[in-house]
Amino acid sequence: MDSDPTHDAAPSTPRGSAIYFDGTSSRRHAVTLGLFSDRLEIKADGRTLAAWSYADIRRADSPSGTLRLTCLTAPALARLEIRDAAGAAELVSRCSRLDEDFPDRRGIARIVGWSIAAAVSIVGVIWFGVPLAADRLTPLVPQALERRLGAVADTQVRTLFGGKVCDNAAGQAAFTKLVNALREAAGLDTSIQTAVLATPVPNAFALPGGKVYLFNGLLARAQNPDEIAGILAHELGHLRHRDSTRNLIYNGGTSFLIGLLFGDITGSSALIFASRSIATASYSREAEQNADTFSIDVMHRLGRPTRPMGELLFRITGKEGDKGLSFLANHPLTEDRLARMSKEDAAPNGPPLLTAEEWKSLKSICDPGSKI
Numbered sequence: 366m367d368s369d370p371t372h373d374a375a376p377s378t379p380r381g382s383a384i385y386f387d388g389t390s391s392r393r394h395a396v397t398l399g400l401f402s403d404r405l406e407i408k409a410d411g412r413t414l415a416a417w418s419y420a421d422i423r424r425a426d427s428p429s430g431t432l433r434l435t436c437l438t439a440p441a442l443a444r445l446e447i448r449d450a451a452g453a454a455e456l457v458s459r460c461s462r463l464d465e466d467f468p469d470r471r472g473i474a475r476i477v478g479w480s481i482a483a484a485v486s487i488v489g490v491i492w493f494g495v496p497l498a499a500d501r502l503t504p505l506v507p508q509a510l511e512r513r514l515g516a517v518a519d520t521q522v523r524t525l526f527g528g529k530v531c532d533n534a535a536g537q538a539a540f541t542k543l544v545n546a547l548r549e550a551a552g553l554d555t556s557i558q559t560a561v562l563a564t565p566v567p568n569a570f571a572l573p574g575g576k577v578y579l580f581n582g583l584l585a586r587a588q589n590p591d592e593i594a595g596i597l598a599h600e601l602g603h604l605r606h607r608d609s610t611r612n613l614i615y616n617g618g619t620s621f622l623i624g625l626l627f628g629d630i631t632g633s634s635a636l637i638f639a640s641r642s643i644a645t646a647s648y649s650r651e652a653e654q655n656a657d658t659f660s661i662d663v664m665h666r667l668g669r670p671t672r673p674m675g676e677l678l679f680r681i682t683g684k685e686g687d688k689g690l691s692f693l694a695n696h697p698l699t700e701d702r703l704a705r706m707s708k709e710d711a712a713p714n715g716p717p718l719l720t721a722e723e724w725k726s727l728k729s730i731c732d733p734g735s736k737i
Contacts, residue, residue, distance in 0.1 A: 382452065384396070385407050385414060394409045396409045423463060432447040432448075434463075512574035515572045529562065529564075536561075536726045539719055544557070546667065550667050561584065561730050566580050569583055575604055588673075590719040598674075601659065601663070602656035602657075683699070
């Protein structure tokens with residue numbers, strides 16, 4: 366029992382059933398509590414460590430079986446933990462404003478509601494805001510910065526796919542001849558860089574800054590130069606429209622916002638994720654259709670057929686409409702692209718892009734003689 370000159374104290378809690386942290390050090394104090402008419406006194410070894418007015422005491426979040434308290438007039442980190450049920454009940458009865466700042470069910474519901482609203486807002490920005498921002502920012506990106514972004518993406522792509530560039534001399538000569546014909550017909554300058562990567566993945570893609578990669582896996586599935594020419598012209602279309610830069614900005618912003626949802630508040634992985642995604646993610650339907658239009662125009666200028674590109678794509682993917690959820694696909698269905706390229710097809714009236722011997726060399730570009 367503690368006493369006061371003017372007020373009698375209620376029975377104190379047993380020593381050791383209450384722990385006090387003064388907020389200025391990490392020391393734990395085993396204390397007894399004196400419950401006076403207007404205040405709580407926290408004591409240890411016969412001396413008063415703190416006196417808290419009941420009106421200033423607030424409940425804090427605590428584990429089951431423990432009452433954890435703070436005080437508005439105490440240091441911010443000061444807290445009192447009471448494990449004695451009887452003493453805790455007596456103290457609670459004296460603190461009329463104990464739960465004033467503690468979230469009740471209604472408060473928790475508000476917190477959850479605002480959290481959900483914030484998540485929905487971020488998702489809304491991902492679906493609508495980021496694409497709009499990417500469209501607006503892409504034309505403003507200087508060429509020098511675009512080349513730097515492309516260099517970062519190039520490093521990630523080479524790491525992802527092993528980094529082996531095919532350079533068989535005869536095959537490289539044929540590839541250069543094909544690319545130059547397409548580049549000139551597309552009206553692009555000589556800053557365009559192209560290479561064949563020794564990977565079985567049947568793919569091709571463009572990077573910011575003017576680099577196009579063709580994978581040997583796609584070349585191996587091709588049956589004639591026009592099939593590969595249509596694909597390369599398609600990728601040149603992405604370069605002309607700066608789709609790869611737009612995609613990098615979009616994926617970087619999206620991954621940053623997704624990082625916010627899952628705790629990556631710095632967004633440190635955003636650029637790496639965006640760089641890798643260039644090689645694996647599709648462009649928008651509009652971007653793919655525009656690149657197809659570009660490819661068709663280039664092949665027409667060269668007097669070459671457009672249908673072979675669609676046939677190569679169909680040979681690789683098969684009929685996509687049978688795979689379900691086609692309305693969610695972010696690229697046109699392969700069968701639709703084949704139908705369009707067949708409709709735009711015309712009898713060849715230009716010279717072959719490669720001779721039979723050059724085509725054979727191109728198909729063998731990754732044979733022994735390639736190097737890292």
